[in-house]
Amino acid sequence: RPARFTLHPDYTVGDVDPRLFGSFVEHLGRCVYTGIHEPGHPSADEEGLRTDVLALVRELGVTAVRYPGGNFVSGYKWEDSVGPAGERPRRLDLAWRSTESNRFGLSEYIAFLKKIGPQAEPMMAVNLGTRGVAEALELQEYANHPAGTALSDLRAAHGDKDPFGIRLWCLGNEMDGPWQTGHKTAGEYGRLAAETARAMRQLDPSVELVACGSSAQSMDTFAEWEATVLAETYDLVDYISLHAYYEELDGDRDSFLASAVDMESFIENVVATCDHVGARLKSKKKINLSFDEWNVWYLSRAQREAEENPLDWPEAPRLLEDNYSVTDAVVFGSLLIALLRHADRVTVACLAQLVNVIAPILTEPGGPAWRQTTFYPFAQASRHGRGRVLDVRVDAPVHGTRKYGEVPLLHATAVRADDGTVTVFAVNRSQSEPMPLEVALQGTGLTAVVEHSVLADADPEARNTLTDPERVTPHDATGTTLRGGTLSATLEPLSWNVIRLG
Ligand code: AHR
Numbered sequence: 001r002p003a004r005f006t007l008h009p010d011y012t013v014g015d016v017d018p019r020l021f022g023s024f025v026e027h028l029g030r031c032v033y034t035g036i037h038e039p040g041h042p043s044a045d046e047e048g049l050r051t052d053v054l055a056l057v058r059e060l061g062v063t064a065v066r067y068p069g070g071n072f073v074s075g076y077k078w079e080d081s082v083g084p085a086g087e088r089p090r091r092l093d094l095a096w097r098s099t100e101s102n103r104f105g106l107s108e109y110i111a112f113l114k115k116i117g118p119q120a121e122p123m124m125a126v127n128l129g130t131r132g133v134a135e136a137l138e139l140q141e142y143a144n145h146p147a148g149t150a151l152s153d154l155r156a157a158h159g160d161k162d163p164f165g166i167r168l169w170c171l172g173n174e175m176d177g178p179w180q181t182g183h184k185t186a187g188e189y190g191r192l193a194a195e196t197a198r199a200m201r202q203l204d205p206s207v208e209l210v211a212c213g214s215s216a217q218s219m220d221t222f223a224e225w226e227a228t229v230l231a232e233t234y235d236l237v238d239y240i241s242l243h244a245y246y247e248e249l250d251g252d253r254d255s256f257l258a259s260a261v262d263m264e265s266f267i268e269n270v271v272a273t274c275d276h277v278g279a280r281l282k283s284k285k286k287i288n289l290s291f292d293e294w295n296v297w298y299l300s301r302a303q304r305e306a307e308e309n310p311l312d313w314p315e316a317p318r319l320l321e322d323n324y325s326v327t328d329a330v331v332f333g334s335l336l337i338a339l340l341r342h343a344d345r346v347t348v349a350c351l352a353q354l355v356n357v358i359a360p361i362l363t364e365p366g367g368p369a370w371r372q373t374t375f376y377p378f379a380q381a382s383r384h385g386r387g388r389v390l391d392v393r394v395d396a397p398v399h400g401t402r403k404y405g406e407v408p409l410l411h412a413t414a415v416r417a418d419d420g421t422v423t424v425f426a427v428n429r430s431q432s433e434p435m436p437l438e439v440a441l442q443g444t445g446l447t448a449v450v451e452h453s454v455l456a457d458a459d460p461e462a463r464n465t466l467t468d469p470e471r472v473t474p475h476d477a478t479g480t481t482l483r484g485g486t487l488s489a490t491l492e493p494l495s496w497n498v499i500r501l502g
Contacts (some may be wrong), residue, residue: 002436005408007422008443013389014344017130017414021382022064022123022350025109026291027072028096028316028357031318034365035355036112037104041366047111048104052369056361057116057354060375061292061382064168065116066123066350067109071095073173074129074181078139081105083158094181096319097311106143112166122164123292123350126196128172128189128212129182133196136246136291140169140203147296152348163434168208168348169194170292172216174243176225186225190232197236210239210290210348217266223273230246230277230287239290239348242270245297245358246331255403257429257494259331260338260411262404263294267342290348294335296328296374320357326472326494327371333455333496334427340413343389351378362466370469373462376455380474380498381425387417399430409435410491422446424499428491429461441501449487450502452477456495474498 007455025031034041036057039048068076072095080089080102113120124143126136143164145152152163174180174191184192200207211233214222226240244266246259267289275286302320305306311317324332339349355361360375396410412426422444428435441449452476462472480489484499491497 001397002438003394004438005392005394005412006440006442007390009416010388010443011391013341013391015388016340016343016386017347017384018119019064019121019348020267020339020343021061021378022066022292023062023354024066024070024350024352025068026070026357027068027093027100028070028353029321030316030356030363031359031502032104032182033101033355033364035357037108039056039366047108049115050110050363050369051237053355054115054361056369056371056375060360060379061119062116062351062354063119064121064123064348064350065113066125066170067352069095069125069173071173071180071273073125073127074137076127078106078135078142082107082142097313098317099313101315107158107160108163112139117210121168122166123168123170123348124166125170125173128175128192128196129180132192135198136196136203137199137203140200140207144204149413158328167206168210169200170210170212170241171237173210173383175220176219177215186228188219190229193229193238193381194232197233201236206333208239208449209237210241210292211237213240213242213270215270217262223269226270226273227277230274234277234281234283235285237287239288240270241275242266242289243293244291245293245295245299246335246390247296247298247300248327249300252402253327253431254399254429255336255401256327257331257431258401258407260334260406261407263335263338264341267291267338267346271345276286288348289342289346290341291346292348292350293352294349295352295358296322296324296332298322321362322358323362323463324372324374325461325463326373326455327460329455329472330427330494330496332374333425334384334411334429334493336377336385337411337413337425337427340385340389340415340425341392364466367466368469370464370466372464373455373472376474377496378383378454384416384423384498384500387415390414390416392423392453410437420445421450422501424487424501425492426497426498426499428493428495428497430493434493435491437487437489439493441482441485441487444501446501447482448502449480449482450500451498452480452489453498454492454495456492460494
């Protein structure tokens with residue numbers, strides 16, 4: 001039987017915040033060095049930024065860019081990353097057992113964002129691992145105060161007369177994780193986050209602040225962590241963070257393809273926890289969700305490699321350079337669908353990361369930059385997923401998975417743009433069966449299929465590599481129709497689909 005759902009413009013989830021299409025640049029491996037910054041590269045501009053990468057970042061359509069970590073931020077000394085680049089200190093980065101040259105720092109990050117374009121917005125993290133309130137305030141003054149104080153004048157003396165205008169700040173990173181330098185209990189972190197937030201708001205009440213939630217739903221402290229942290233910070237922060245990474249384990253591809261089931265339950269559980277704390281505090285305020293790290297990541301392989309071969313403090317080593325397959329891209333698309341389906345509460349999300357490190361863009365030092373399979377779903381969702389998310393209730397065949405039990409084979413959402421056009425995003429989770437799809441369109445006035453783009457391949461392991469960078473690209477589907485208010489399509493097995501209706 002076909003999978004079905006109904007769309008009506010009056011039945012909506014919420015507006016898509018542009019920040020849903022954020023990304024993440026961490027000082028980790030080759031994300032910064034030889035990723036976005038490589039003086040001497042044939043495409044490098046006067047600031048050493050790779051213009052070939054900049055062009056791809058623009059095409060990808062990223063908005064907020066989180067920086068400088070990640071685990072890196074818990075040892076970050078912001079003062080090391082400002083001033084003349086040649087005079088900056090080299091430091092040990094405990095998080096990734098690497099040496100940080102600080103050749104790329106705060107000013108270069110802001111310059112990078114400006115070159116991406118007006119849609120790019122800074123999202124800066126402060127170090128609450130080895131540091132605290134005072135250093136966060138100093139960084140905020142250096143970055144944002146217009147002039148006439150020691151640190152704002154120092155910024156001007158460093159060549160940045162105009163303040164950076166950073167509105168969105170993360171209060172530390174993954175402080176619930178025992179691997180985090182300066183790891184804390186929920187109570188310890190909640191107090192520190194509250195005091196840092198209070199002070200940062202004293203300096204500028206208009207800042208938007210993200211408190212650290214759990215680094216995975218599977219953490220033993222999950223939910224209790226959020227409840228404790230929010231009890232301390234509820235009136236002082238705007239967002240709580242979520243992080244989630246998915247990988248195929250033990251050859252269990254059906255569960256991997258259903259990863260968004262976990263992501264959606266994670267979101268719903270965090271919303272419930274936020275609202276529980278709000279109810280306890282008799283607050284009218286709602287805390288929104290910043291899903292500021294998400295992706296497919298072959299984490300267990302990375303952990304094994306790190307244990308077997310501990311790094312000896314190299315500079316910009318090849319780390320976490322996952323090369324994504326078609327299967328990975330389909331799961332990735334499904335994660336995007338999960339975020340869109342919760343756009344009413346998830347109003348910031350950052351794809352971790354942007355270049356080379358578990359990234360949609362890969363580069364070779366001195367060589368080319370190219371798009372991974374995951375590049376395409378992100379670029380398409382960022383381009384066509386703007387507007388209002390419609391409420392999609394899927395009626396589809398189900399199949400059993402080891403991790404999540406019975407799961408619908410169709411995962412879908414739809415976004416209505418301001419001009420009334422609608423884009424359906426859909427994943428067929430079946431590895432072997434094409435899926436007939438029927439969508440009843442009510443009250444939309446739409447009459448035509450503008451495009452049905454598909455990412456699928458006879459080889460689900462196909463990927464884009466240095467020698468074959470365009471092995472996988474989206475193609476057009478055939479036979480998709482919109483007649484008498486019904487959209488009919490067939491979704492290829494294991495596929496990501498973008499169906500635009502006009
Ligand atoms: O994105 C890679 C790492 O994953 C980040 O540094 C950390 O926050 C998370 O554990």
